Amino acid sequence: MNNNNESNPIEIEKKPNILSKQRTINYCFCSPKIFVSLIITFVTILILFQIQSVETPFSLPSAHSPSWASLHSWGEKIFNTHLSFNCTAHLDAIISRLRDSVTFLPLKDLRFATTAMQDHTWFMSSLNDTYDGGESEYQYFPSEASKGRLLCLMGRDRLDGGRNSYALAWPDSLPRGATVLGGLTYVSDTYYDYDNLWHGLMAMMPFVEWYKRKGCVVPTRWILYHWGEVRVKMGTWVGTLMGATFGGVVNVEGFEGGDGGPTCLEKAVVFRHNMGRMVEEKRMEVFDMMRCRARAYCNVSGGAQDKERGGVRLTVLLRTGARAFKNESGVVGIFERECGKVEGCRLTVARSDNMTFCDQVKMMSSTDILASSHGAQLTNMFLMDTNSSVMEFFPRGWLELAGVGQYVYHWEASWSGMKHQGAWRDAQGDECPNPEPPGGCMSFYKASKIGHNETHLVEWARNVLKEVKIKRLEEASRDPVSPPCPCS
Structure with missing residues (x-):
């Protein structure tokens, strides 16, 4: 991969003429x-x-x-x-x-604390975003929007984002004691976190789109914030996926050492709305790219031999603890019996908490139907071949209390080219013991386990298997050619 910055295609933002210090001036009306x-x-x-x-x-x-x-x-x-x-x-x-x-302002503006995820964000609140149309909103430094100024950061607090601050400064008049970090820096702020598969992926999506769109220039480093608080690492799954996508180790800046003075960035792109206004077409392109790069990184394919035979690959992905099945053997038994009735059907049963990243990539690449409880492990669905199917299970209480968050995997299925085959919502279960605290019942139901209705599950599994079998037989007659991965 070419990382030569001499002809850096990221330099698309026009820079105005900046006042420069000169030692010899022939004509000057200064005073x-x-x-x-x-x-x-x-x-x-x-x-x-x-x-x-x-x-x-x-x-x-x-x-x-x-x-x-x-x-x-x-x-x-x-x-x-x-x-x-x-x-x-x-x-x-x-x-x-x-x-x-040069005036430093708090990274986290508490005036917008109640609307941090709406409209005007609380992170670097004095600055407006640039929106090119179709992609997520961003900020680039230096640019015409910043009047040629660099982004400077100060503070490394991991507990209170209000103690960390930012400012803009011209390259030849940086704040005193400033350290300049060369190269391109990715700066991210998320309202959620970088450990959870879903939330971490949503924060990284705009950077992947930017990387692909701007000529595959690899960032020198990443700077991560959560509520303006410094984070020094991503979760293992998220970090490995980003390393596979960008073709190298993800270098997260921890601000260790130094005297605590300002840090100014030679070039920086900032995303603070996750995917924000990115259109669905762009989201699909990002998922396609990450799927391709993850498979290349783990040296796995999509299971072409099974496709040639018109086989159906069914995976039941189990959870431990919250949202686990009350009767795992009963659920697995139903899928096993229905799979056995379909010629060429192969069942895999796995747990989400004991697999490496590449184990998950390999399993998803060999899955046509994924059946699992609502949870972060479902984020892996984009690693399946496009047009694969997802069956999702919920415990009691989610429909009434979970809000739009319960539909995130419906969204991901649409964005990544999968088919969400509906959801089982358990109507049975224990009553919430303490509904008084705000969100108390949701916390209770979020940790609950999931039952099943055998009659419903048998019919549901049979219908999905039948539909997918027909699709696989149609695909077996074709000879699809996989294009090379973007930025490979």
């Missing part, structure tokens, strides 16, 4: 004093010229005459020396004032 000096110098030259003319009334002075050359040299020396000295001192004073005027 009223210098203007007066110019007038005096000009008048003096005119007087000397008149004297020269009186002494030689019958011939105009030649530019090559000794007296004229001396006069010209003398005037030029006064003009340039005087102005160079005064303009340089004046510019030094201006730059010093610019350094001192």
Whole structure:
């Protein structure tokens, strides 16, 4: 992969002319004093010229005459020396004032704490986003929007984002004591976290789209914030996926060492709304790219031999603890019996908490139907072949209390080219023991286990298996050609 920054395609943001410090200035009207000096110098030259003319009334002075050359040299020396000295001192004073005027603001603006996920965000709240149309909103530094200024960060607090701060500064007037980090930096802020598969992936999606769209330039480092608080790592699954996608180790800046002074970024792109306004077409492109790169990283394919035979690959992915099945053997038994009635059907039963990243990639790449409880492990669905199917299970109480969050895997199925085959919502279960605290019942039901209705599950499994079998037989007659991975 070409990481040569000499012809860096990321440099698409036009930069305005920036005030630069110069030690030699030939023409400069920096102050009223210098203007007066110019007038005096000009008048003096005119007087000397008149004297020269009186002494030689019958011939105009030649530019090559000794007296004229001396006069010209003398005037030029006064003009340039005087102005160079005064303009340089004046510019030094201006730059010093610019350094001192850099104002750091809290990364987390508590005025927007109640609307942090709506409209105006609380992270770097004084700055507006750029939206090119179709992609997620972003900020790029330096750019015309930043008036050529760099993004500078100060503070490394991991508990209170209000103690960390940011500012913008011109490259030649950075705040005193600043350290400049070269290369391209990805800066992320998320309202959720980088450990959970779903939330971490949603925070990373806009960076993957940016990477693909801007010519596959690998970032030098990542800086991660959660509520403006510094985070020094991603979850293992998220970090490995990003390493596979970007073709290397993800370098997360921890701000260790140093004297705690400002850190300014040579180039930076900031995303703070997760996918935000990214259109569905772009989301599908991102999922396609990550699927391809993850499979290449783990050296696995999509199970073409099973497809040629029209086989159906069914995976039941079990959870431990919250949202586990009350009767795992009963649920698995139903899928096993129905799978056995379909020619070429192969059942895999696995647990989400004892597999490596590549184990999960391999399993999903060999799955046509994924049946699992609602939970982060369902995020793996995008690793299946497109047009694969998902069956989702919920405990009691979610429909009434969980809000839109219960539909995230419906969304991911749509964005990644899968078919969500509906959900089983358990109507049975224990009553919420303490409904008084806000969200108390949701916390209770979130940790509950899931029952099943045998009659319903038999019919549901049979219908999905039948539909997928027909699709697989149709696909077996084709010879699809997989394009190379983007940015490979």
